[in-house]
Amino acid sequence: MTTTDSGKHWLTPLLATWRAQRAWIFEQQVAIARTAAPTGNESERAAMLQQDWSNCGHAVTRDGAGNVIARVTPTMSVARTASAPLVCLAHLDTVFRADEPLVVRQEGTRTYCPGIGDNGRGLAAMSVLARVLQHPEVRARLHRPIELVLTVGEEGEGNLRGATQWFDDAAARGHTPVAAIAIDGPGDCTIVHHAVGSRRVRITFTGVGGHSWANAMTPNPVHAAGACIAAIARLADASRPYGVVAVTRMHGGEHLTGIPTQAWIDLDMRSLDPTRLRTMSGDVERIARRAVHDASQQQGAQAMQFTITTLGDRPAGMIDDQHPLVVAAASATRAVGREPQSASASTDANVPLSRGIPAIAIGAGGTGSAAHTANEWYDDTESTIGLERAIRLVVALGTAERVAR
Numbered sequence: 001m002t003t004t005d006s007g008k009h010w011l012t013p014l015l016a017t018w019r020a021q022r023a024w025i026f027e028q029q030v031a032i033a034r035t036a037a038p039t040g041n042e043s044e045r046a047a048m049l050q051q052d053w054s055n056c057g058h059a060v061t062r063d064g065a066g067n068v069i070a071r072v073t074p075t076m077s078v079a080r081t082a083s084a085p086l087v088c089l090a091h092l093d094t095v096f097r098a099d100e101p102l103v104v105r106q107e108g109t110r111t112y113c114p115g116i117g118d119n120g121r122g123l124a125a126m127s128v129l130a131r132v133l134q135h136p137e138v139r140a141r142l143h144r145p146i147e148l149v150l151t152v153g154e155e156g157e158g159n160l161r162g163a164t165q166w167f168d169d170a171a172a173r174g175h176t177p178v179a180a181i182a183i184d185g186p187g188d189c190t191i192v193h194h195a196v197g198s199r200r201v202r203i204t205f206t207g208v209g210g211h212s213w214a215n216a217m218t219p220n221p222v223h224a225a226g227a228c229i230a231a232i233a234r235l236a237d238a239s240r241p242y243g244v245v246a247v248t249r250m251h252g253g254e255h256l257t258g259i260p261t262q263a264w265i266d267l268d269m270r271s272l273d274p275t276r277l278r279t280m281s282g283d284v285e286r287i288a289r290r291a292v293h294d295a296s297q298q299q300g301a302q303a304m305q306f307t308i309t310t311l312g313d314r315p316a317g318m319i320d321d322q323h324p325l326v327v328a329a330a331s332a333t334r335a336v337g338r339e340p341q342s343a344s345a346s347t348d349a350n351v352p353l354s355r356g357i358p359a360i361a362i363g364a365g366g367t368g369s370a371a372h373t374a375n376e377w378y379d380d381t382e383s384t385i386g387l388e389r390a391i392r393l394v395v396a397l398g399t400a401e402r403v404a405r
């Protein structure tokens with residue numbers, strides 16, 4: 001990024017306007033959090049935010065995946081602008097089911113509500129960005145289009161479906177973005193430039209089942225699953241810190257007095273290193289094979305089977321802390337009086353990072369914790385700092401004459 005216009009005085013009154021809008025922004029955030037958006041069923045929240053963007057003058061479109069997209073085009077002469085866009089993404093979905101009570105509870109400065117921070121905060125910040133980028137002072141200085149994208153399917157089994165669709169479509173149109181910024185959750189100092197890759201699988205053990213007394217020698221899928229879990233626990237100890245593997249769900253058996261016909265376990269494997277992810281996947285398969293072999297030993301004729309089904313696959317990738325995009329984010333962080341911190345996470349930024357497109361994820365201000373649980377909370381006290389950082393960064397990248405890849 002060659003120039004940072006964000007230090008220029010024209011931006012100061014604009015930032016002050018948004019600082020004064022803290023209460024309004026928080027109201028939007030609460031309204032967003034109270035609108036259910038389970039992964040795969042984001043349409044109500046998507047429609048609400050689409051309407052909001054339309055109301056502030058954007059031509060808003062939806063793509064095949066259900067992403068909500070607004071494209072902000074520069075007003076300066078085409079000859080002076082670049083065609084590759086900057087893209088900002090925020091995910092619409094939450095990990096919560098449709099029937100999760102989205103009750104808002106205030107305790108001191110903390111607001112409790114599932115999804116209030118992740119990604120209520122990021123989405124509220126996108127409402128602000130949609131307005132900031134419509135401002136004539138900003139549009140007149142834009143050197144490239146900016147695409148604002150609200151993505152579906154970021155969480156869990158969504159597998160970054162929305163972001164993947166957007167980057168596939170952009171590649172098909174020949175519009176590879178100069179950089180991507182995912183706006184995800186609260187925060188005002190971390191810069192995620194390491195994308196944690198993950199592989200999620202279900203191992204299903206099946207056998208013929210039988211009476212627990214009369215067919216006592218029948219291989220037992222629940223026993224095999226148990227042996228497999230014990231071995232995976234040892235693998236988990238051996239893999240840390242470069243890779244993590246966890247059994248996250250399990251199920252098995254049908255009757256109290258019967259040898260089960262089926263058991264399954266779900267695994268979540270994560271690493272920054274794609275090679276290590278592959279190695280761990282291979283180890284897990286060997287462990288499952290061994291568990292089935294051991295359980296079938298006694299009754300060769302009635303062997304047990306196992307299958308491994310992929311539930312999730314998120315690519316890994318990274319840029320280093322000297323990359324111009326990370327440097328630009330660090331300078332926006334310092335501009336608001338915070339010390340930048342490198343971080344790793346799994347966000348919509350995984351998709352561009354795995355394709356060699358510079359990308360980071362940043363928070364949208366405020367603090368919070370317990371994301372992905374019913375006790376998630378958010379504190380709006382100093383939220384203007386992180387919001388201002390996001391605005392400064394997006395404006396700096398949008399108005400820079402050249403953005404280095």
Ligand SMILES: [Zn+2]
Binds near residue numbers: 118185
């Ligand atoms: Zn998130």
